[in-house]
Amino acid sequence: MFNLILSIIILIFLAGFILFFFIDMMVSFYFGAPFVDTGNNLVDAIVRLGNPKSHDIFYDLGCGSGKIVCAFARKQVLRSTGIEITPSAYHLSKFRNRNLKNAKIIYKNFDNVDFSDGTIIYCYLFPSLVQKLAKRFERQLKANTKVICQDFPIESKKPEQIIKVGRHKLFLYKY
Numbered sequence: 001m002f003n004l005i006l007s008i009i010i011l012i013f014l015a016g017f018i019l020f021f022f023i024d025m026m027v028s029f030y031f032g033a034p035f036v037d038t039g040n041n042l043v044d045a046i047v048r049l050g051n052p053k054s055h056d057i058f059y060d061l062g063c064g065s066g067k068i069v070c071a072f073a074r075k076q077v078l079r080s081t082g083i084e085i086t087p088s089a090y091h092l093s094k095f096r097n098r099n100l101k102n103a104k105i106i107y108k109n110f111d112n113v114d115f116s117d118g119t120i121i122y123c124y125l126f127p128s129l130v131q132k133l134a135k136r137f138e139r140q141l142k143a144n145t146k147v148i149c150q151d152f153p154i155e156s157k158k159p160e161q162i163i164k165v166g167r168h169k170l171f172l173y174k175y
């Protein structure tokens, strides 16, 4: 009897786990940019390119595991915000940044978040999403805001700088 109850509990737990990851995957595929984690060597390069100062307000649009939000928060920026739509990535990001007072993780579609106060914006998203965001950047960002894109550039704007890190590229734009 005990073994039967234990097996049922394990089965329910496993089914819940599989369902959670299925829903999670569907969410990221629906929004068009699955969660792909950025390597640590790239994180350092992104921070160097952003050259954050204490007055800066940083946003990672689709922050995944939150490691870039964490890296900028540790550089003592005024605020480092990650926006994430996928539940598992959001929770991971929230956990990673739990002790950083200047870090904030928002569980939302970035289409519905005002990031116009940002002074450094970063994104690692599919090309179609980058082009869609580029129109918003043009309309809403303040002068001198830096935008850093990983791998997929903004087609309508000339980058100030392009750096190569292994097989990845970082594009820096100034608005």
Ligand SMILES: C[S@@+](CC[C@H](N)C(=O)[O-])C[C@H]1O[C@@H](n2cnc3c(N)ncnc32)[C@H](O)[C@@H]1O
Residues within 6 Å of the ligand: 028, 031, 032, 033, 034, 035, 036, 037, 038, 060, 061, 062, 063, 064, 065, 066, 068, 083, 084, 085, 086, 089, 108, 109, 110, 111, 123, 124, 125
């Ligand atoms: C390629 S990952 C990049 C993760 C992180 N920025 C990094 O560089 O390590 C893209 C992330 O964007 C998230 N995402 C895609 N569309 C989104 C949207 N509309 N709003 C919020 N997050 C989104 C995905 O869930 C995924 O975690």
